[in-house]
Amino acid sequence: MNLISRGTSAVACAASLLLAAGPLTGAVGVEAAGGADIRLAGSGASFPAPFYKRLVAEYQQLHPNILIDYASIGSGGGIKNITDKTVDFAGSDAPMSKKELEAAGGSDNLIEIPSCAGGVVPTYNLPGVKGDIRFTGELLADIYMGKVTRWNDRAIASLNHGLSLPDTAITPVWRTDGSGTTFIFTNYLATQSEEFTSTIGMGKQVKWPLGQGGKGNEGVTAVVQKTPGALGYVEQGYADNNDLAYGYVQNRDGNMVKASPESVSMAGAGAVSQMSGAILAADIWNQPGSDAYPIASFTYLIVYRDLNNLESKQEAQALVDFLWWATHEGQKFAEELDYAPLAEPVQKKVEGALRMLTYKGERLNVGQ
């Protein structure tokens, strides 16, 4: 088990980040010596971890006296840690369930905000096929249920006029480890096929009836790349960084859309009417919008609504400032790392939620 130690590991981690900051290092020494440093710890989802680590590193350069540590131990671990109050904030790919909210003191006790969105793309290995393949959600569900088994099946050919598809067996590839990626993918497919919902269902981990598994995005990619005819699903950022071929997916409006930070952001904007209050959980798969990419999801940051689990008001203020920065200026790093930044209407909802934060009943300065 990966436990968060607020002591040495946070310091060591922060120290290495500060060294990376270069010219600022000297100034940091002075501030730290003044005893002004604040330490914040977070843990949870691994899907947004590269984004959070970047946020923390950039924030450290701006505020050398605030040391933040994010451990990517998985969404389940993050929720457990925030429930036990061993961390100050948690990251989770799936919104907290009713039961999890209750365990942490009820939905009035917490704030859950999206930090960015991510898309999941169908990637495939078809040597000799030029051009991107077009999919519908129903087709993807049928492939993963074993109802469409060959690439030259009519169901695929009718969507892809002009592409000559080989008579190769389709090997569906999936994640063997529990993951937010599987959560998004299965939840989307469930909106497209009732049979999928009742035979495979949705979750971070499901029982697939056929195909091959890989551990992590890299494991799925490895299996896809060495299996001609394989079809897998990976995060869009991962697919872009590794130059994987991936296809278009038909969205709710009937348009074929390729995943990109913009098209995933559009999906987030489409869900804004579902969001209100402090728990800003919204399902953003299969959203309306002509350019919205359909296989998308938010990833969330969770904190207590009253930050009395922190040691001082100063610490609570630092956490609020960081959250505000992460969901505003920090969003530009999301796009750099191929996550989808929050659309403006979503950002407005996040601001509303952050304004509810207090420390032992006292108001905190938000957004200044």
Next chain:
Amino acid sequence: MAGLARMGAVSILMMLAALLVVLSIAAWPSIEEYGLKFLVSTDWRPNELNVPMKDAAGRVIIEDGEVVMETIPPSFGALPVIYGTAVSSLLALLIAVPLSFGAALFLVRLCPRRLIGSISFLVEFLAAIPSIAYGMWGLFVLGPVMQNYIEPGLHAALSWIPGVNAWLFEDTVRRGSTVVTSEIPLTGSDMFTGGVVLAIMILPIITAISRDVLKNVPRAQIEGTLALGATWWQSSWEMLRYSRSALFGAVMLGLARASGETMAITMVIGNNNQINPSLFAPAQTMSSLLANEFAEASTEIHRAALCEVALILLIMSLLFNVVARWLVVGKGSRTAAAF
């Protein structure tokens, strides 16, 4: 000082007891829910299913124009991973035992004196390589070789034998009323590769112990067989027979290591919770299941089921080790030095 030593011994026992207790408590919800069925069920589905509710006649129930849905809770059965652990470990033994015994006989009877030290060192060095290194080698080096050369080669060489093609290279799935037979894609991430990597990992321990065991065969015994006119092979066979229970113990220790191995096997076995008779299909062991699922297991029952798997694994390795030690140390008294 004696008190300190005693405390050390007691604390080790207490750690073991604590492990068992903590795991049992963590596994309790699963033990309570599934009982013995856990050991024989092949269903491993961590998510809930929402399915249309059906009446006794199998018709979908519709109320007020809407299909009534029911929630089927997650279901956990450990048989596929028990099978995966057993088969991959046995495969490893099948490959490693003849090689280890051969190497041990060579070291004891044939090896030039000046080479014994360096060869023994190299064999033991294999045991010191971290298991993640074996895993990476298995994934990036052995896997592609298996996929591109060895597995297609075996396919070409064996598939003419009646039954072998259907057993090793084809998958038959029943979907409703139709039976679909498909070729298993050879990926190099399967039970076979897993077994080979495990074999390499358990070679050193079996070799080292069998070498010490064979070294302790009384000289008179060997000379006796030679005096009776036995060939080199026949007298070697006698040596093996003489120390068979201690050698069996060495094999059991190898088995204990193979069944608990995690990092390397997770990288090469394909991680699929299924019982497929083919060695070229991806499989899952108890330890690789834990490595795959523990981090994101978010429901209590899922975590409990994983803890129960860990508990079974712990008890199994304990049994292997106890039997092995009893065979090596308890019976052949002088070979105690092997440990």
